Amino acid sequence: MSVDRERRNVAGFINVQSALPTLIATASILSASGSAVVAGDVSDVSARTASVSDKSNEELLKKMRAMEQRIEMLEGKLKQQKQGSATATGSAPQTTAPAQAAASPAPARAARAQATSAWPPTGAPSPTPTAPANNGLLGLTDSPVPGLSLGAYGEVKFGAFKNPDAGGKWQNGFDVHRFVLLPTYAITPNIIFNAEIEFEHGGIALDADDKRHGTAEIEQLWIDFKIHDKFNWRSPGVDLVPIGYINQRHEPTQFYSVNRPELYNGLIPSTFMVPATSIYGRLMDGLSYQIQASSSVEDFGDDFDKRTDANSVPLGGYAAGITGLSALHDSRPVVGDFRQLNNTIAYAGKLDFAPPFVPGFAGSVSGYFSPNITPRGAYADTGATLGRNSLALFDAEFRYRVPSTGLELRGEYVRASFGNPANLRANNDSDPTNNVGKSMFGWSGEVAYHFQLGTILNSEWEAVPFYRYTYQNLQTNGFAGTDANEPTGAGRLQFYTAGIAVFPSPKVALKATYQKVKNKDPGGANSDSVLGGVGFFF
Amino acid sequence: MTSWIRLAAPAALVSAIAPPAYAVQYLSIAQAQKQAFPSATSFAQVDARSWKAQSGGTVLGLIVVDHVIGKHLYIDYTVALDPGGRIKRVDILQYRESYGGEVRDASWLAQFVGKSSASALKVDQDIRNISGATLSSHHVTEGVKRIVAAYGNRAR
Numbered sequence: 184m185s186v187d188r189e190r191r192n193v194a195g196f197i198n199v200q201s202a203l204p205t206l207i208a209t210a211s212i213l214s215a216s217g218s219a220v221v222a223g224d225v226s227d228v229s230a231r232t233a234s235v236s237d238k239s240n241e242e243l244l245k246k247m248r249a250m251e252q253r254i255e256m257l258e259g260k261l262k263q264q265k266q267g268s269a270t271a272t273g274s275a276p277q278t279t280a281p282a283q284a285a286a287s288p289a290p291a292r293a294a295r296a297q298a299t300s301a302w303p304p305t306g307a308p309s310p311t312p313t314a315p316a317n318n319g320l321l322g323l324t325d326s327p328v329p330g331l332s333l334g335a336y337g338e339v340k341f342g343a344f345k346n347p348d349a350g351g352k353w354q355n356g357f358d359v360h361r362f363v364l365l366p367t368y369a370i371t372p373n374i375i376f377n378a379e380i381e382f383e384h385g386g387i388a389l390d391a392d393d394k395r396h397g398t399a400e401i402e403q404l405w406i407d408f409k410i411h412d413k414f415n416w417r418s419p420g421v422d423l424v425p426i427g428y429i430n431q432r433h434e435p436t437q438f439y440s441v442n443r444p445e446l447y448n449g450l451i452p453s454t455f456m457v458p459a460t461s462i463y464g465r466l467m468d469g470l471s472y473q474i475q476a477s478s479s480v481e482d483f484g485d486d487f488d489k490r491t492d493a494n495s496v497p498l499g500g501y502a503a504g505i506t507g508l509s510a511l512h513d514s515r516p517v518v519g520d521f522r523q524l525n526n527t528i529a530y531a532g533k534l535d536f537a538p539p540f541v542p543g544f545a546g547s548v549s550g551y552f553s554p555n556i557t558p559r560g561a562y563a564d565t566g567a568t569l570g571r572n573s574l575a576l577f578d579a580e581f582r583y584r585v586p587s588t589g590l591e592l593r594g595e596y597v598r599a600s601f602g603n604p605a606n607l608r609a610n611n612d613s614d615p616t617n618n619v620g621k622s623m624f625g626w627s628g629e630v631a632y633h634f635q636l637g638t639i640l641n642s643e644w645e646a647v648p649f650y651r652y653t654y655q656n657l658q659t660n661g662f663a664g665t666d667a668n669e670p671t672g673a674g675r676l677q678f679y680t681a682g683i684a685v686f687p688s689p690k691v692a693l694k695a696t697y698q699k700v701k702n703k704d705p706g707g708a709n710s711d712s713v714l715g716g717v718g719f720f721f
Numbered sequence: 722m723t724s725w726i727r728l729a730a731p732a733a734l735v736s737a738i739a740p741p742a743y744a745v746q747y748l749s750i751a752q753a754q755k756q757a758f759p760s761a762t763s764f765a766q767v768d769a770r771s772w773k774a775q776s777g778g779t780v781l782g783l784i785v786v787d788h789v790i791g792k793h794l795y796i797d798y799t800v801a802l803d804p805g806g807r808i809k810r811v812d813i814l815q816y817r818e819s820y821g822g823e824v825r826d827a828s829w830l831a832q833f834v835g836k837s838s839a840s841a842l843k844v845d846q847d848i849r850n851i852s853g854a855t856l857s858s859h860h861v862t863e864g865v866k867r868i869v870a871a872y873g874n875r876a877r
Contacts (some may be wrong), residue, residue, distance in 0.1 A: 319793075332793040367793040372746075375794070377819065407819055412747065417819075432820065432853055463819075468826045537851075539828035545852040582852040589845075606725060633845060645845065689844075689859050720856075 200548040222312040244646040261669025314608045321721070330369035334721055336434040337362040340441055342714035347707065359385050363402065377404040401518065402456055413464040417475075421518045425473040425533035426549040427578040427597065430455050435718025439631055439649040439684040441696040442714070445676075446625045446653060447508030451578065454558070457516050457529075469537040476515070478506070479527035480574055482561065482608050484513030490522055495560030503608035505556075505574075506617040507658035507674040511599065514556070524558035529574075546581035563611030563665045573602030589633035591647075598624040603663075616671050621661030627653040627678075636685075645686040672703025692718040747825065748814045750786055750799065757784050757801030757810040771872060780804055783876035787862040791857040794850050800833075800865055806873035807837045811865055821854035824861050833865055838873040842866040 319326025320333045341357040361383055368376040405420030423431045429444055432455045438444055447453035459477035466472060476479030483490070484502040491497055504514030516523055533549035553574045561569035580595035600622040604610060609617045631649035638644075658674035682696030694716040700709040732801050748756070754764050758774035766772045767783065774781040781801045788795040797814040811833045813825045823829065832848050841847045843866075844859050851858040 286729065330794075332790075334793055365793070367818075369794055372815075372817065375817065375819070409817070415819075430851070436855065465822055465825075468828065469823070471822070482774075535853075537823055537826065539826065542828060543849055545823075584850060585847065635845065643843070689855050 208288060224458060238323075268561055325719055328368070332367050334365035334367070335363060336365065336720035337718070338434075338435045338441075339717045341414060341715055341716070342377075342441075344712035344714070345710055347710050351709065370406075373408060375407045375409065377403060377405055377407065385577055402454055411464065413466060415463055417459075417461045417463065419458070419460040420430045421456055422461065422475065422477070424455040424457055424459070424477065424531050424551055425461070425463075425475055426450050426455065426531060426551050426576055427595065428452075428547060428580050428582065429453060434720035435694075435716070436686070436689065436692050436720045439629075439647050439692075439694065439696075440651065440680050440682060440698075441694045441716035442698075444595070444627060444629075444651065444653070445655065445678045445680075446595055446597050446627055449512040449657065450599055450623060450625050450655065451576070452511045452513075452515050456518065458518050458523075469539050471535045473531075473533045475531045477529050477531065478518075478523050479516060479525060479529040480511065480514045480556050481516055481524045481558045482556045482572070483524055483558045484608075487517060487522070490524060491560075493559070494524055496524065496558050496562070500564065500612070501608070503612055503617070504558075505607055505619060506609040507623075507670060508617050508621045510623055510655075510657050525555060526553045529553035541583075543584040543586045544581065545583075546579070548579045550578070551576040561606070561608060563608075564613045565611070565665045567611070567665065569606040569608065569611060571603065572606035575600045589635075591631040591633060593629040593631070593651075594627065596624070596626045598622060604661060605663035607664065610662060610666050613666060615667040615669040616673070618658065618662050618664065618666055618668050618670055619657035622659050623655075623657045624659070624663075625653065625655035625657075626649055642688070644688075646683060647686065648683045649681070651678070651680040653680070671707065671709050672705070675703040677701045690719060690721045692716075694715075694718065728768040731793045742787075746815045748812055750814065750823060753786070753799040753801075753812045753814060754784050755811060757799065758782060767875070768857065771875075773876075774801075780877060782809055783872055785869055785872050786814070787864055789822075789860040791816065791821055794818050796824065796857060796861060798861060798864065800868045800872075802869070802872060802876040804877040805837070806869070806876050807835055808833045808865070808869065811861075812859075816857075818857075820853075823851045823854045824857045826851075829858070836865075836869070838869045840869075842869065 265522060282644075319331060321335055326332055338360045339358075340360050341355075343353050343355050345351050346354050361381060363379050363381045366376070366378050370376055374593065379402040380399075381402040382397065382399050385395040386397050386399050388395040401421055403421055403423065405422050406418040408416040408418065409417060423433075425431060427447065429438060429447045430451055433443065433447075442448075443453060457477040459475050460477035461473055463473035464471065483496060483502040484496070484504040484506070489497045489501060502513070506512050506513075529551060530553075531549065531551040533547055535545070535547045537545040551574075555571045556574045557569050557572050563569060577598045577600075578595065581593065583592045585591070596690070601619065603606060604619055604621055607619050609619050629651035631647050634648075635640055636644035636646055636647045653676075653679075655676045657672045657676075658672075662668045677700070679699040679701075680696060680697075682694060685693045686691065694714075696714050696716070698712050698714075700711055702709060754761070754772060754774065758764075761774035761776050761781050763775050764784070765775060767773055769782055770787060771785045773783055782801060784799055784801045786797070786799045788797045789872060790796070794817040796816050799810075799812045799814060801809040801811075803809045811830045813830070816822050816825055829849065829851060833842075836842055836847065844850050844862050848858070848862045
């Protein structure tokens with residue numbers, strides 16, 4: 184039998200297989216509910232006739248008419264359902280499905296999701312009789328459109344923290360930090376739509392009684408053109424800069440602390456999302472790359488509406504995007520409304536490797552370079568114009584799960600270098616404490632151990648206690664600019680982070696983290712915290 | 722603005738001239754059959770998703786094709802079983818998502834070889850988790866385990 188014929192048979196089989204159980208299921212559910220309703224009504228009727236003998240025939244007729252209408256309605260519904268599933272499965276050829284395959288309705292749903300369209304492509308196999316249901320929408324229900332799925336991830340956090348702005352007093356708090364919807368649609372086998380719609384800190388509400396001041400934003404939006412294993416194109420859109428590990432894989436099941444690893448709070452301003460296009464591919468087993476061109480980081484940290492209509496910085500002073508206290512945290516380019524503050528295109532590249540000869544090891548090196556991050560019209564408080572300044576980021580990281588043990592090690596190094604720090608706004612904003620030197624860097628080392636907890640509530644649980652040390656120096660030597668230079672030491676930070684992440688499934692993480700923060704500022708309060716968190720990703 | 726055009730043009734050109742029928746399919750079912758049972762002279766279809774590999778009158782084993790969800794999209798793969806029900810080979814036919822393609826690495830797939838329905842076939846036990854492809858590695862492992870359970874005693 185030729186492969187083509189086999190494929191056709193497989194396709195035919197899917198159609199029949201998917202149509203039958205669905206129809207049977209819907210029919211039986213509907214008829215069951217229908218007969219229940221009818222039965223209920225009938226007993227109701229007989230009860231009434233028995234107890235109230237002088238009920239008029241008219242009333243009975245009325246009741247029967249109502250029943251008739253109900254039956255008609257249910258029949259209509261049944262018909263609709265039948266038509267619905269018939270459309271979904273296409274015109275099912277009358278082939279005989281193998282008996283064993285029809286045993287489970289689950290693959291029928293999976294199959295329905297792929298029938299009628301070109302997706303999945305020719306040669307795509309059918310699911311096994313034992314395959315789990317393809318619940319394309321949040322794991323709850325079938326996708327109404329073949330190839331469309333909707334995933335989600337999110338993080339809920341709570342606990343106590345030392346608030347530096349309250350003199351280091353401990354305070355309790357809660358944050359529904361992120362809830363992100365992930366629509367994916369395989370338009371064709373080669374053209375794949377991807378997006379992330381993110382709500383942060385509970386979203387936005389303008390009513391005073393709702394008290395929410397978060398974000399609703401498009402965090403990712405692009406279409407992938409799968410051309411060749413070694414070469415694919417990601418259309419212009421909003422995408423993540425390929426730097427470090429956590430920036431692109433920032434779901435809470437990827438790390439063990441409640442908050443993202445510290446290096447991703449400023450040195451890598453995750454979620455570092457930019458207007459971008461890229462190419463990527465897999466060069467060989469265990470080696471893949473991505474090269475991206477994007478709208479540059481901008482050294483502007485003020486509110487969006489402070490930028491002028493001329494897309495330049497406002498008069499009367501403005502906040503720096505890059506400082507010696509918060510690193511690159513406020514420097515991400517805007518993704519909306521043609522409001523970028525310079526014309527610069529930045530470039531980023533990443534090599535991911537997982538050498539086959541070191542099982543359990545994965546790592547990456549990545550870099551980002553912008554020839555000029557100075558926004559239009561940038562100036563020093565002295566009135567002097569600020570000229571060009573380049574930014575280069577470098578990251579190297581590894582993750583190593585020692586084979587046949589629960590031991591996992593992670594390490595990372597990040598460095599940001601400035602071509603001409605004299606042109607950074609932070610060095611010219613009359614604030615002598617937030618200055619930036621020639622570079623910033625940070626590194627972290629983490630050790631974790633995976634314990635299997637056995638089967639609880641029908642899934643296999645895992646507990647991962649961990650400890651991470653992070654050092655960051657955001658205020659190195661080489662300051663240049665018009666400010667006085669009096670760094671307090673607040674830009675030199677050490678984080679001691681310990682905790683446990685419990686995974687009831689690979690898709691859910693229950694976390695508890697204690698973090699001690701030290702900086703070199705003798706007068707400053709530190710933001711220690713004891714946090715709990717719930718994260719999910721599916 | 723012109724920068725965008727400049728940047729996008731080469732990629733657009735490549736995608737335009739790339740053969741349109743070429744999906745990112747790494748193996749066809751027939752190729753996977755050949756790879757798993759190079760000495761087979763024929764493949765007799767058993768049911769819609771499995772074939773018996775034969776050489777003359779001898780049954781060499783069974784190959785089963787299946788798919789699982791990776792993160793959002795399907796991963797198509799085959800599992801070849803020897804007559805004793807042990808895994809001879811696992812191949813990924815298609816992987817559609819942008820992240821997590823590491824399940825295709827030969828060294829990761831090689832871990833399945835020799836396993837049977839008596840094996841744990843669990844990530845973090847006898848199969849390594851893949852950093853960055855957690856869901857894909859779990860789902861493929863679960864899929865292989867199901868196939869071994871369903872077809873393990875039917876490969877002779």
